[in-house]
Amino acid sequence: MTSPLFPGDPVELADLLKEGAAQGRKAFVAGRDSRAGFGADPGPIDLRLRLERMTGFLRFSPEDLTCSLGPGTTLGEFEETLSEEGLAFAPGPFHGCRERTLGGLLAESPPNPRGFDRAHLRSQCLGFEAVDGRGRRFAAGGRVVKNVAGYDLMKLFVGSGGALMAVTRLELRLIALPPVILCLRSDWLPPLEAAGVWRKLRRRLPTPSWLDLVLDGGRACVELGLAGAASHVTELARGSGLRTVAEGLEAWRGGGGTEIPAGGEVRGRVRPSEVGSFLESLGGNARGRIHYQGAFGLEVGYPDSLPPAFRGPPSLEPAAAKIALRLKDRLGGILAPGRLSFRIPRPLPERGRRVR
Amino acid sequence: MPRESRLPVPIRNALPEGRILEDPATRLVYEYDAWSIVRNPPLAVAFPESTAEVRNLVRACIESGVAWTARGAGTCLSGGATPSGGTCLLIETSRMDRILSLDPEDRIAVVQPGRINLELSRAAAPFGLHFAPDPSSQSASTLGGNLAENAGGPHCFKYGMTTDHVLGLTLVDGEGEVCRLHRDDGLDLCGLVVGSEGTFGVLTECELRLIPTPTAVRTFLASFSSMEAACRAVAKIVSSGTVPAALEILDRLSIEAVEASVFAAGYPKGADAVLLVELDGEEDEVEAERIPVLRAVQSEAPLEVEETSDPEQRARLWRGRKGAFGAMGRLKPDLFVLDGVVPPSKLAAVLAEITAIGREQDILLSNVFHAGDGNLHPNLSFDGRNPGERERAMEAGRRILKLCVDAGGSISGEHGIGFEKIEHLSYLFSPTDLEILGEVRRCFDPAERCNPGKVLPLGRACGEGSSARRPGILPSREREDP
Ligand SMILES: Cc1cc2nc3c(=O)[nH]c(=O)nc-3n(C[C@H](O)[C@H](O)[C@H](O)COP(=O)(O)OP(=O)(O)OC[C@H]3O[C@@H](n4cnc5c(N)ncnc54)[C@H](O)[C@@H]3O)c2cc1C
Numbered sequence: 127m128t129s130p131l132f133p134g135d136p137v138e139l140a141d142l143l144k145e146g147a148a149q150g151r152k153a154f155v156a157g158r159d160s161r162a163g164f165g166a167d168p169g170p171i172d173l174r175l176r177l178e179r180m181t182g183f184l185r186f187s188p189e190d191l192t193c194s195l196g197p198g199t200t201l202g203e204f205e206e207t208l209s210e211e212g213l214a215f216a217p218g219p220f221h222g223c224r225e226r227t228l229g230g231l232l233a234e235s236p237p238n239p240r241g242f243d244r245a246h247l248r249s250q251c252l253g254f255e256a257v258d259g260r261g262r263r264f265a266a267g268g269r270v271v272k273n274v275a276g277y278d279l280m281k282l283f284v285g286s287g288g289a290l291m292a293v294t295r296l297e298l299r300l301i302a303l304p305p306v307i308l309c310l311r312s313d314w315l316p317p318l319e320a321a322g323v324w325r326k327l328r329r330r331l332p333t334p335s336w337l338d339l340v341l342d343g344g345r346a347c348v349e350l351g352l353a354g355a356a357s358h359v360t361e362l363a364r365g366s367g368l369r370t371v372a373e374g375l376e377a378w379r380g381g382g383g384t385e386i387p388a389g390g391e392v393r394g395r396v397r398p399s400e401v402g403s404f405l406e407s408l409g410g411n412a413r414g415r416i417h418y419q420g421a422f423g424l425e426v427g428y429p430d431s432l433p434p435a436f437r438g439p440p441s442l443e444p445a446a447a448k449i450a451l452r453l454k455d456r457l458g459g460i461l462a463p464g465r466l467s468f469r470i471p472r473p474l475p476e477r478g479r480r481v482r
Numbered sequence: 483m484p485r486e487s488r489l490p491v492p493i494r495n496a497l498p499e500g501r502i503l504e505d506p507a508t509r510l511v512y513e514y515d516a517w518s519i520v521r522n523p524p525l526a527v528a529f530p531e532s533t534a535e536v537r538n539l540v541r542a543c544i545e546s547g548v549a550w551t552a553r554g555a556g557t558c559l560s561g562g563a564t565p566s567g568g569t570c571l572l573i574e575t576s577r578m579d580r581i582l583s584l585d586p587e588d589r590i591a592v593v594q595p596g597r598i599n600l601e602l603s604r605a606a607a608p609f610g611l612h613f614a615p616d617p618s619s620q621s622a623s624t625l626g627g628n629l630a631e632n633a634g635g636p637h638c639f640k641y642g643m644t645t646d647h648v649l650g651l652t653l654v655d656g657e658g659e660v661c662r663l664h665r666d667d668g669l670d671l672c673g674l675v676v677g678s679e680g681t682f683g684v685l686t687e688c689e690l691r692l693i694p695t696p697t698a699v700r701t702f703l704a705s706f707s708s709m710e711a712a713c714r715a716v717a718k719i720v721s722s723g724t725v726p727a728a729l730e731i732l733d734r735l736s737i738e739a740v741e742a743s744v745f746a747a748g749y750p751k752g753a754d755a756v757l758l759v760e761l762d763g764e765e766d767e768v769e770a771e772r773i774p775v776l777r778a779v780q781s782e783a784p785l786e787v788e789e790t791s792d793p794e795q796r797a798r799l800w801r802g803r804k805g806a807f808g809a810m811g812r813l814k815p816d817l818f819v820l821d822g823v824v825p826p827s828k829l830a831a832v833l834a835e836i837t838a839i840g841r842e843q844d845i846l847l848s849n850v851f852h853a854g855d856g857n858l859h860p861n862l863s864f865d866g867r868n869p870g871e872r873e874r875a876m877e878a879g880r881r882i883l884k885l886c887v888d889a890g891g892s893i894s895g896e897h898g899i900g901f902e903k904i905e906h907l908s909y910l911f912s913p914t915d916l917e918i919l920g921e922v923r924r925c926f927d928p929a930e931r932c933n934p935g936k937v938l939p940l941g942r943a944c945g946e947g948s949s950a951r952r953p954g955i956l957p958s959r960e961r962e963d964p
Contacts, residue, residue: 185741187827242639243641243693246646258918270890273894274677276910276911276941281674282669303723329587332696372560421666443661444659449655449926452924457918
């Protein structure tokens with residue numbers, strides 16, 4: 127493996143990629159490389175670049191609920207600064223990811239409990255500055271929370287797994303930390319029974335902060351996050367039938383929940399109405415979380431038992447694949463030649479290996 | 483089909499007889515959208531009913547070397563639905579208005595693009611659901627148009643823009659191929675298509691997220707003797723952690739125009755600004771949130787505060803806001819609606835400068851805007867028949883958008899670039915930025931036949947000619963290269 131280079135600013139990064147492109151090299155850009163080995167295979171790489179020197183807040187506007195960050199800023203550092211100001215990042219919690227960089231997190235876009243609808247990771251990136259796979263420096267979007275000027279390249283970046291561009295400055299949306307936050311849990315139950323509780327709460331609670339069906343092999347539980355005004359949250363908590371396991375910032379950061387993290391390697395989305403048959407097909411061999419709208423990240427013991435739609439890479443139809451490959455060719459250039467996005471899973475665990 | 487048809491044969495044959503019109507009256511009707519500055523009668527207007535028919539039309543256009551523009555209801559305020567030129571086929575989606583499925587448990591609807599926004603919410607209402615994006619044009623504008631523009635609306639402060647409610651879509655791309663894109667594909671091509679203003683292809687199906695309709699809604703109207711006080715109240719509400727469904731402001735001239743019109747809502751006439759705040763959710767949630775809202779409003783010494791949860795009274799309070807653009811018709815025959823965005827903390831200062839620009843250009847200028855997210859709609863009322871007035875309105879518009887960018891904002895929050903703002907792109911983007919946007923576009927539409935001339939300048943060298951700037955989001959003087 128070639129040893130990594132650590133460009134300190136966008137100009138250095140652009141020069142390295144331009145030179146790499148001229149020499150026909152194959153490059154991979156990471157934050158701190160904490161996800162090395164995860165995600166779709168980037169292919170053979172002979173130019174490794176890490177952006178951990180491009181770090182910190184470049185602009186912070188609490189009054190506008192926005193900020194600019196170097197991509198190498200860690201999630202821990204970011205969340206710390208926000209909570210000091212009574213602010214928060216809408217998606218999360220990202221279990222065990224405090225050392226991960228924001229650039230890497232957005233490029234991977236892992237499923238996470240709060241990450242649905244407007245709190246999806248892809249809706250937090252308001253703009254960026256980046257270098258493409260030919261060393262061209264460019265920008266997209268802006269710094270304001272509402273902006274439709276130019277195409278929404280932020281959507282292209284989030285989840286692209288470093289295959290299209292290396293972002294050198296992130297513009298992010300923030301929210302005010304809700305005044306009251308509670309994390310509640312059910313007991314461990316047989317998976318189908320827990321799924322019943324999950325579906326019932328899903329129907330009853332129009333806007334939970336999160337609602338996860340947590341799978342742990344042959345058992346499962348429901349984890350609920352509530353956030354908002356005190357009287358309302360207390361009322362909802364009382365009616366939920368679950369018990370409170372964490373409050374405030376601890377709850378917001380995933381404390382008090384089960385030890386089972388979000389973001390496992392087998393990812394997809396199941397329709398909430400079909401979650402029962404999905405669980406049956408897993409046959410008690412999965413560990414992970416199914417979130418409020420059905421997005422999931424799981425470790426699966428017997429992958430062949432997954433319904434066909436969830437086995438192997440997500441299938442792009444030919445016309446969509448044509449467009450994705452063109453984007454890869456024109457923007458991605460020498461970046462991660464074997465990868466189109468993070469999400470195409472690597473070969474699943476061997477048949478028969480249990481997760482626990 | 484008239485015998486002397488000018489249409490190339492492949493296009494003529496692409497749809498059943500009677501569904502492509504090329505008579506002069508039809509062409510005149512479709513020559514512009516709600517931005518009336520540029521007018522181009524189309525070659526003809528086609529009315530497909532299905533994905534297959536759109537694909538046939540697009541392939542026929544490619545074969546004949548003809549460009550095409552998709553059109554929903556034509557309410558676009560930036561010229562996006564105006565035909566790209568006299569040899570452009572207009573693909574009109576009003577016959578593609580079916581709801582293909584509506585699944586209340588999973589809260590998903592699959593619809594054709596010609597469905598009118600409000601009609602989807604009406605269909606979902608019996609299940610206690612609705613489609614959240616609510617452009618003020620929602621009783622007329624189509625979901626295809628909403629997706630193509632990434633439309634916003636008063637309630638997007640809480641619920642997000644159209645893109646936050648799209649799960650998947652079907653697109654006939656610039657090469658006539660049918661692309662099905664889904665949010666879970668890994669690479670979010672679906673998200674990239676939303677907001678592309680019809681330049682990546684024609685949307686033929688949309689898979690949309692529905693959300694539970696709040697059981698309680700409370701609306702507040704607060705009037706202030708200064709715009710600064712209204713803006714400060716907004717800042718205090720936002721920083722309290724409360725997320726109102728809507729935060730809208732109208733200035734003095736808008737209030738006067740509304741109150742003199744059929745949209746009169748009982749807004750206090752002597753006020754410099756009125757602030758509409760709406761809270762929604764469950765009853766106890768709304769009850770809890772009204773306290774910080776009222777505290778913020780009261781701290782700015784309002785002239786009057788009205789609070790209601792009565793549906794009729796709420797409708798009255800909103801009537802003035804929703805009818806504001808219509809009411810402007812009383813002021814002058816022509817209206818140019820701008821759509822700049824600024825960081826909310828700069829609202830008051832920028833509004834003062836906007837007023838000064840209006841005065842300098844001697845143009846009647848009023849403001850109705852989405853205050854929570856800093857999305858301004860300065861309305862320039864003018865009479866295009868008076869020599870020089872149109873030009874002064876255009877100049878005021880140009881200066882206002884530049885001002886928004888200089889304040890750290892953008893030239894469009896929801897109305898799109900269309901034809902209207904192409905010349906302003908260089909305030910935001912460097913030549914390389916534009917070159918890359920052009921490359922992305924050509925991945926969907928290599929020959930640039932799909933709504934050409936919108937969003938980006940025509941042609942491959944689109945970056946050329948714009949002001950020489952270093953790359954970056956910030957105006958170059960603000961960027962600190964290491
Ligand atoms: C009074 C008034 C109030 C408004 N209020 C708001 C508001 O609050 N928020 C807001 O965001 N906008 C608002 N608008 C602007 C406008 O209503 C929106 O942009 C709306 O989304 C346009 O929808 P439409 O069906 O009229 O689309 P059109 O005007 O017909 O088309 C708009 C764009 O979409 C493209 N398009 C249309 N259909 C398709 C398709 N099937 N496939 C591909 N491309 C397609 C067109 O080519 C064009 O570029 C308002 C307009 C008016 C007149």
